[in-house]
Amino acid sequence: VSSALAAGPSAATEAAAARLIAAALADTTGFRRLAYLTDTFGHRLSGSASLEATIDWALGEMRKDGLQKVRGEPVMVPHWVRGAESAALVAPRRAPLHMIGLGGTVGTPPGGITAPVLVVSSFDELQAKAAQARGKIVLFDAPFTTYDETVRYRVGGASAAAKVGAVAALIRSVTPFSMQTPHTGGMRYDSTVAVKVPGAALTVEDAELLHRMQDRGESIVVHLEMADTTLPDAPSRNTVAEIVGSERPDEVVVVSGHLDSWDVGTGAMDDAGGSVAAWQAVKLIQQLGLKPKRTIRVVLWTNEENGTRGGKAYRDAHRAELAKHVAALESDNGVFRPDGFRFQGTPEALEIVAGLGRMLDSIDAGKIVPGEGEADVDAMLEQGVPGLALDVEQTRYFWYHHTPADIVTVLNRDDFNRCVAALAVMAYGLAELPAPLPHAGPAPTGRRR
Numbered sequence: 001v002s003s004a005l006a007a008g009p010s011a012a013t014e015a016a017a018a019r020l021i022a023a024a025l026a027d028t029t030g031f032r033r034l035a036y037l038t039d040t041f042g043h044r045l046s047g048s049a050s051l052e053a054t055i056d057w058a059l060g061e062m063r064k065d066g067l068q069k070v071r072g073e074p075v076m077v078p079h080w081v082r083g084a085e086s087a088a089l090v091a092p093r094r095a096p097l098h099m100i101g102l103g104g105t106v107g108t109p110p111g112g113i114t115a116p117v118l119v120v121s122s123f124d125e126l127q128a129k130a131a132q133a134r135g136k137i138v139l140f141d142a143p144f145t146t147y148d149e150t151v152r153y154r155v156g157g158a159s160a161a162a163k164v165g166a167v168a169a170l171i172r173s174v175t176p177f178s179m180q181t182p183h184t185g186g187m188r189y190d191s192t193v194a195v196k197v198p199g200a201a202l203t204v205e206d207a208e209l210l211h212r213m214q215d216r217g218e219s220i221v222v223h224l225e226m227a228d229t230t231l232p233d234a235p236s237r238n239t240v241a242e243i244v245g246s247e248r249p250d251e252v253v254v255v256s257g258h259l260d261s262w263d264v265g266t267g268a269m270d271d272a273g274g275s276v277a278a279w280q281a282v283k284l285i286q287q288l289g290l291k292p293k294r295t296i297r298v299v300l301w302t303n304e305e306n307g308t309r310g311g312k313a314y315r316d317a318h319r320a321e322l323a324k325h326v327a328a329l330e331s332d333n334g335v336f337r338p339d340g341f342r343f344q345g346t347p348e349a350l351e352i353v354a355g356l357g358r359m360l361d362s363i364d365a366g367k368i369v370p371g372e373g374e375a376d377v378d379a380m381l382e383q384g385v386p387g388l389a390l391d392v393e394q395t396r397y398f399w400y401h402h403t404p405a406d407i408v409t410v411l412n413r414d415d416f417n418r419c420v421a422a423l424a425v426m427a428y429g430l431a432e433l434p435a436p437l438p439h440a441g442p443a444p445t446g447r448r449r
């Protein structure tokens with residue numbers, strides 16, 4: 001690290017940062033735009049008309065904002081469609097169950113599946129009870145520990161169940177808190193398992209109900225009906241706009257969120273909030289008349305939720321420019337109160353970013369810690385581009401994640417504005433550095449989600 005970099009941001013950059021923070025905290029337009037987007041277009045699953053209508057609208061608004069090089073960059077995305085779905089307890093008593101199909105699941109045969117249930121708490125317990133699983137519906141009642149650990153049942157539960165002869169898989173929703181709200185999310189079929197069985201989530205309450213019945217020695221029978229299907233890939237777009245750099249236009253700072261969502265609620269938290277915050281950050285830099293030396297490019301990714309095809313298409317389309325990408329920022333943990341950024345990159349780059357973080361100390365949003373970047377930018381990060389993930393207060397995120405409750409009500413303007421401030425100051429600071437951040441060597445980063 002040269003002494004110029006170690007010295008931290010210049011006085012001019014610090015003055016600009018103070019202006020950006022003040023403007024972001026006083027802003028009313030960004031949060032209003034977030035509410036408008038989610039209230040007007042609803043949820044935005046890949047392949048849906050509502051996602052493409054949202055993208056058309058965002059491109060028009062970005063042009064009205066006066067951003068430069070506004071365009072949709074083409075991406076082919078998976079097109080999974082939820083059909084009519086239901087689950088019901090048939091024995092030991094009749095009652096509807098609160099369920100939701102997992103993204104990517106196959107449907108049941110017409111008329112559904114009626115089968116006895118085997119409840120297990122883990123993959124290990126399923127292995128130990130493999131002989132009892134044939135012909136049954138396996139329910140994984142795995143309590144939430146961390147998202148990364150517990151999400152394994154959502155992603156791989158159906159294939160694990162099929163492998164031991166089960167006819168369907170249910171999981172306990174991946175959440176630490178529930179009010180009978182089932183949580184969807186992506187699943188994957190293991191290519192080494194020939195049979196695909198349907199996968200769905202029950203609420204925490206219903207999973208525990210079935211588990212208690214099994215513990216009492218009661219025979220449980222469930223009827224499951226799902227008409228979910230996968231259609232051919234559909235055209236979509238990454239939504240892109242820029243402030244072209246005044247001195248080094250070919251060097252790029254990406255600020256981003258993902259515009260697609262699951263098909264329940266309105267995806268306000270995941271991730272319309274991050275998308276509009278990234279967009280608003282760039283809009284404020286532009287409105288204040290700041291002229292960043294490097295290009296600041298806002299990207300609203302398509303298809304984070306069930307394919308991350310947007311991030312991969314960007315990497316492929318911009319491969320020749322990645323060496324000149326200074327960093328890729330993303331907000332995808334909900335726009336709750338921010339405390340800083342997780343940084344993925346070299347120790348030297350981390351030190352420089354920590355220096356920029358000090359410009360956010362006045363709003364307690366400048367803590368820089370080593371960690372993983374976000375899913376959409378992962379394809380770039382694998383090529384050595386430094387990644388920054390906005391770190392926010394995490395108590396409530398997984399309460400609402402991928403549920404009908406993910407609507408703008410769970411967010412608030414003050415926290416959102418702080419996220420905008422953090423993204424704006426960090427993006428601007430990176431665009432003004434005397435030299436770009438050093439890159440890491442290309443390496444697979446092996447992400448979740």
Ligand SMILES: [Zn+2]
Pocket residue numbers: 258270271304332
């Ligand atoms: Zn997300």
